[in-house]
Amino acid sequence: MDRKKNISMAVIKRLPKYYRYLRELLKSGVARISSKELSEQIGFTASQIRQDLNCFGDFGQQGYGYNIKDLYEQIGNILGLTEEYKMVLIGSGNIGQAVANYLYFEKIGFRICGIFDRNPKLIGLRIRDIEIQDIDFLSEYLKDNSIDIGIICVTKESAQSICDVLTANDVRGIWNFAPVDLEVPADVIVENVHLSESLLTLSCLLNDSTNYKNKSIIDKEE
Amino acid sequence: MDRKKNISMAVIKRLPKYYRYLRELLKSGVARISSKELSEQIGFTASQIRQDLNCFGDFGQQGYGYNIKDLYEQIGNILGLTEEYKMVLIGSGNIGQAVANYLYFEKIGFRICGIFDRNPKLIGLRIRDIEIQDIDFLSEYLKDNSIDIGIICVTKESAQSICDVLTANDVRGIWNFAPVDLEVPADVIVENVHLSESLLTLSCLLNDSTNYKNKSIIDKEE
Numbered sequence: 001m002d003r004k005k006n007i008s009m010a011v012i013k014r015l016p017k018y019y020r021y022l023r024e025l026l027k028s029g030v031a032r033i034s035s036k037e038l039s040e041q042i043g044f045t046a047s048q049i050r051q052d053l054n055c056f057g058d059f060g061q062q063g064y065g066y067n068i069k070d071l072y073e074q075i076g077n078i079l080g081l082t083e084e085y086k087m088v089l090i091g092s093g094n095i096g097q098a099v100a101n102y103l104y105f106e107k108i109g110f111r112i113c114g115i116f117d118r119n120p121k122l123i124g125l126r127i128r129d130i131e132i133q134d135i136d137f138l139s140e141y142l143k144d145n146s147i148d149i150g151i152i153c154v155t156k157e158s159a160q161s162i163c164d165v166l167t168a169n170d171v172r173g174i175w176n177f178a179p180v181d182l183e184v185p186a187d188v189i190v191e192n193v194h195l196s197e198s199l200l201t202l203s204c205l206l207n208d209s210t211n212y213k214n215k216s217i218i219d220k221e222e
Numbered sequence: 223m224d225r226k227k228n229i230s231m232a233v234i235k236r237l238p239k240y241y242r243y244l245r246e247l248l249k250s251g252v253a254r255i256s257s258k259e260l261s262e263q264i265g266f267t268a269s270q271i272r273q274d275l276n277c278f279g280d281f282g283q284q285g286y287g288y289n290i291k292d293l294y295e296q297i298g299n300i301l302g303l304t305e306e307y308k309m310v311l312i313g314s315g316n317i318g319q320a321v322a323n324y325l326y327f328e329k330i331g332f333r334i335c336g337i338f339d340r341n342p343k344l345i346g347l348r349i350r351d352i353e354i355q356d357i358d359f360l361s362e363y364l365k366d367n368s369i370d371i372g373i374i375c376v377t378k379e380s381a382q383s384i385c386d387v388l389t390a391n392d393v394r395g396i397w398n399f400a401p402v403d404l405e406v407p408a409d410v411i412v413e414n415v416h417l418s419e420s421l422l423t424l425s426c427l428l429n430d431s432t433n434y435k436n437k438s439i440i441d442k443e444e
Contacts, residue, residue, distance in 0.1 A: 206411050
């Protein structure tokens with residue numbers, strides 16, 4: 001593959017958005033797009049787009065724009081979307097149910113195979129045809145099934161112990177919604193969704209724009 | 223205030239985590255902490271911490287470490303946590319309920335004043351003593367109440383029109399959970415929680431560590 005080494009995390013974080021837009025363009029039958037047109041849709045500058053996409057190969061042809069199908073596939077490769085991911089979901093409260101019901105994930109290859117909870121009122125119920133199992137059987141389930149990603153939607157008090165069960169049973173990806181930083185073995189990847197950090201980023205930017213108007217103290221370009 | 227200009231977005235994104243840890247330290251009665259000790263708890267390197275905190279004033283005293291209370295308050299200032307934020311929540315499905323039930327937000331000054339939905343089965347019910355109101359009354363409610371932040375937890379199809387109602391009524395902060403990029407006036411701040419982008423970041427890092435082991439193509443330092 002003709003891609004350069006060391007793609008920065010900043011670029012990686014932007015790739016899902018490219019992927020989402022390219023997917024929509026493909027579905028509507030568009031074959032090529034210039035960085036300028038893509039810029040108008042996606043909101044990044046054209047030069048940012050050229051720089052980002054240049055990180056992993058030579059896709060744009062001067063004057064012809066990008067071949068959308070090639071670019072979509074290549075970004076899919078980098079995002080690891082060439083295989084199906086098997087996931088378990090722990091904690092079927094509000095956040096857990098929201099995640100389980102989000103159909104887009106399955107469309108792009110992320111399948112929830114098992115759902116676990118410790119609440120007796122929930123055990124035995126079904127979310128999208130998947131029965132909620134007793135958390136006490138998680139370890140056994142993981143021994144019998146090869147699972148790639150564990151989605152942690154439990155309280156911050158329970159999150160680390162659930163995470164330990166997952167990683168002890170070879171789950172290498174943790175998608176963590178609990179408001180806590182998890183400790184994991186070196187070969188395990190954790191991606192956090194910390195809602196409070198997102199809300200505080202918003203208040204910070206609001207506060208900055210209120211108090212500093214045209215002389216913002218934040219460099220938003222980065 | 224003795225802080226330097228142009229704090230980068232990368233630093234801003236780390237501040238909520240500092241704030242959370244400093245809050246815990248304060249609650250447990252710790253008065254000072256060195257960058258090394260803070261590093262062991264928070265997981266950033268000590269030099270990263272010194273560099274970050276140096277952005278907005280001179281807090282650490284060589285050999286004495288940081289005064290936790292001062293630092294906590296200063297970071298709170300930058301995050302805009304000196305005032306209370308009034309919020310409305312639109313869409314009381316799973317994600318909306320999860321957000322409404324997350325007590326930490328209220329503790330640090332974010333208060334949900336109104337909840338709106340268009341589902342007749344939900345209108346009139348209560349989440350934490352806040353009655354769910356008919357979405358048709360949102361505009362009127364916003365005219366009567368000064369609201370800082372609108373939390374959008376509706377479908378991607380409805381998100382833009384809800385956002386338009388919010389911004390037309392002077393709501394300047396949008397916390398968007400719908401998987402869509404919103405168009406807003408220039409003085410409005412949008413912070414997105416796009417779950418699919420988080421999941422794809424995870425699969426990307428998993429894929430990278432599986433396929434490239436010790437020669438990762440991703441520069442995670444950034």
